[in-house]
Structures are given as structure tokens and as C-alpha cells.
Amino acid sequence: MTEKVAVLLPAYNEELTIVKVIEDFKKALPHADIYVYDNNSSDRTNELAAVAGAIVRFEPRQGKGNVVRSMFREIDADYYIMADADDTYPAAEVEKLLEPLRAGLADMTIGDRLSNGTYEKENKRGFHGFGNNLVKGLINRLYRGDYNDIMTGYRGFNKLFVKTFPVLSPGFEIETELSIHALDKRFKLVEVPITYKDRPEGSESKLSTFSDGFKVLKMIFNLFKDYKPLVFFSLLTLLFFMVGLLVGIPVITEFANTGFIDKLPSAVLATGLMILAALSFVAGFILDTVVRQNRMQYELKVYDYYARSEK
Incomplete structure (x- = not known):
């Protein structure tokens, strides 16, 4: 029986990088279905994605969490790879995320940007390193975890995890929610070191360091109250x-x-x-x-x- 792999790419105004990301995943996973969920882009993201051969769908509710909710509900596959559409994560290393899932060693695999030091070298946004360490420390202490990288957007999932995960957060808190849910429900987790590179010149991050950071801390607080x-x-x-x-x-x-x-x-x-x-x-x-x-x-x-x- 042939396995079905779905590559999930949430996208918002990523016309500079979307074609390259799709082509890179096509090379790495020739038989995978590549889905681009356009989240109200005002540029040519969805048009370019369709020309590049991706399955394009639309999510009108703004926020990455809303996009992930629709992806998990609508897409049926054996294994799922979720990555950002900004060309910061290496499609060539996707097998690192798939191998533990196929072997039954993991329900969720995590692309760890921090262990090999590439994130510190490439990331040029102030306070992001501090924020990552703060969130990592809080979650590991509160939930007795051992995460190296909480906020990474490069993850793999098996079907069980995707179809039993209740998405609550609407925005960029989704990575935090995924991490806490996996710890609380005792899913099998495997972190694999990956290389990271910053966005290409001209591509702008949609993250707001302080406002999105506050939302993440609020999510940790709420889930701590709800789960413990x-x-x-x-x-x-x-x-x-x-x-x-x-x-x-x-x-x-x-x-x-x-x-x-x-x-x-x-x-x-x-x-x-x-x-x-x-x-x-x-x-x-x-x-x-x-x-x-x-x-x-x-x-x-x-x-x-x-x-x-x-x-």
C-alpha cells in the first residue's frame, strides 16, 4: 500500500518564496501532495502557487492557527509535513522528519533549529532568541518537557495526531499549543536538528516580536490553567x-x-x-x-x- 504524504504550507503574502518552496518539496518528495492555504494574501501568492503545481485552498479567517485548523480538518493523509512558505526551512531535510513517523517512533517530529547553531547565525530579528528561550524554559518547567525548540514551524505528524488534535489558538500561538498538547497527552515526540536560514532579502516576517510574544505567553498561561x-x-x-x-x-x-x-x-x-x-x-x-x-x-x-x- 502506497503511503500518502501531504505537505502543508500556510501562506500570507509569500510571492517571493512560494514557488521555490513548492519546487524544493517536489524534488524532496516527488509523490507528495503539496497544499498551499492562502490566508488573505494581497499579492500573487495563490496564483504563483497554482502555476507551480500546488493544491491551492483559501482560509478567510486571519491567523496561522485558523489555517492549521482547516488543514487538519480537510486533508487526509498518512503523514503530514508542515512548513512555513518563507523558504527558511530546508525541504531537502524532510526525510529526517518522516523517518521517525514511519518507524512508529514518533507521533510528532520537530525540526530543531537551535541545536546546530544555525538559527543564532541566520536570525536577524531582535529578541527572537530571548523569546524562544523564555517560552522553552516555561514549557519545559511547567510540563516536565525536554524540548530544544518550541517555536519551530517545521514539523511532521502522523494521522492519529492530526485527526485528534483540537486546534484552539487562532494565530502564531499554534506552535506552542502543538507542543503543550503533545506533552499533556503523552504523544511520542522526536526532535531532529535541521539547518535554518533567514528570509531572503525583500521578504518580510509577519511576526510581531512583542504582540505575538505576549499572545504566546497568554496561551501558555491559559493551557497551564486548563491542563494542570x-x-x-x-x-x-x-x-x-x-x-x-x-x-x-x-x-x-x-x-x-x-x-x-x-x-x-x-x-x-x-x-x-x-x-x-x-x-x-x-x-x-x-x-x-x-x-x-x-x-x-x-x-x-x-x-x-x-x-x-x-x-
Whole structure:
């Protein structure tokens, strides 16, 4: 049985590079289907992609996450390769991403730009290296991961991962969401070092270092709350408890010495903080039970997918 490989290229105003990227993937994977999803480009991206032989589709909702959602829903294949259309990732190294998927060693493979040092040499955008390291450190610490490169856009997936992944983020947070979902649901991950080169002259990045960086941090925060509510609300409990203790100790000391409470506002505030601490702890336990049930349902969904795919 011949395997079916789909190359997924989200594109927004990439007329300078789209033809070369398509041709490079055609050389590397002659039998693959190459999909270009145009995300409201105002240049000739979709026209050039069609002439170059790609399957062109359109996503009217702006944002890379919206594009990936449509790709994962609409495209059927055995293996998927996702890359940016800006000619920064090497199509010639695509087999590095496919091999662990074919061997069953990975559900998602990650093109690691950072291990061989090419990203530091090629990337000319300020703060991107700092942002990558910050996000990597947060995710590895919060989710007990061992990622080298969180934000890479060069990834491979098997069909199981694609068809059971719920895309929530609308924009460039999608890479972060993919990484956290894979860790939380215990998918098999393999990182493979790849070479990286910066965009060619005249091609402009669509990333905004600070606004998109803030969105990524917000995504990490939200998914941490959603996936690990007991830890999240326990930290809130500790915060409320410590502040309540700080405010309440002078009140308790005063009452022990005089039998009276003159600092009534402090007493009310301390009591309120302690109540919030208790409520936060209880909420964490309840939500942890809900998340555990969700994980069980997700595992059953995966088993159901296996059963249907084997028929």
C-alpha cells in the first residue's frame, strides 16, 4: 500500500518564496501532495502557487492557527509535513522528519533549529532568541518537557495526531499549543536538528516580536490553567494564604496582647484572603477531577480512532 504524504504550507503574502518552496518539496518528495492555504494574501501568492503545481485552498479567517485548523480538518493523509512558505526551512531535510513517523517512533517530529547553531547565525530579528528561550524554559518547567525548540514551524505528524488534535489558538500561538498538547497527552515526540536560514532579502516576517510574544505567553498561561488546574490553583492558594497571613499576623498579635481588635479593616481583609485561599484550593481539586475525566475521554477517542482506522 502506497503511503500518502501531504505537505502543508500556510501562506500570507509569500510571492517571493512560494514557488521555490513548492519546487524544493517536489524534488524532496516527488509523490507528495503539496497544499498551499492562502490566508488573505494581497499579492500573487495563490496564483504563483497554482502555476507551480500546488493544491491551492483559501482560509478567510486571519491567523496561522485558523489555517492549521482547516488543514487538519480537510486533508487526509498518512503523514503530514508542515512548513512555513518563507523558504527558511530546508525541504531537502524532510526525510529526517518522516523517518521517525514511519518507524512508529514518533507521533510528532520537530525540526530543531537551535541545536546546530544555525538559527543564532541566520536570525536577524531582535529578541527572537530571548523569546524562544523564555517560552522553552516555561514549557519545559511547567510540563516536565525536554524540548530544544518550541517555536519551530517545521514539523511532521502522523494521522492519529492530526485527526485528534483540537486546534484552539487562532494565530502564531499554534506552535506552542502543538507542543503543550503533545506533552499533556503523552504523544511520542522526536526532535531532529535541521539547518535554518533567514528570509531572503525583500521578504518580510509577519511576526510581531512583542504582540505575538505576549499572545504566546497568554496561551501558555491559559493551557497551564486548563491542563494542570490543581497546580495552578494551588499556587493561587499559596499566594492568597501568604498575603492573608502577612495582613493577619498584626491583628492576631494585637488581639493576643490586648483582647481587642482595632485594625478592623485588616482583620476583614485577612479573613477574605483566607476564604479565597480555601475556595481556590477546593476549585483546583474539582477542576483536576474534570480534567482527569477529560483525559479519559480523550484516550477513549484515540482508541475509537484506532478501531475505525483498522476496518
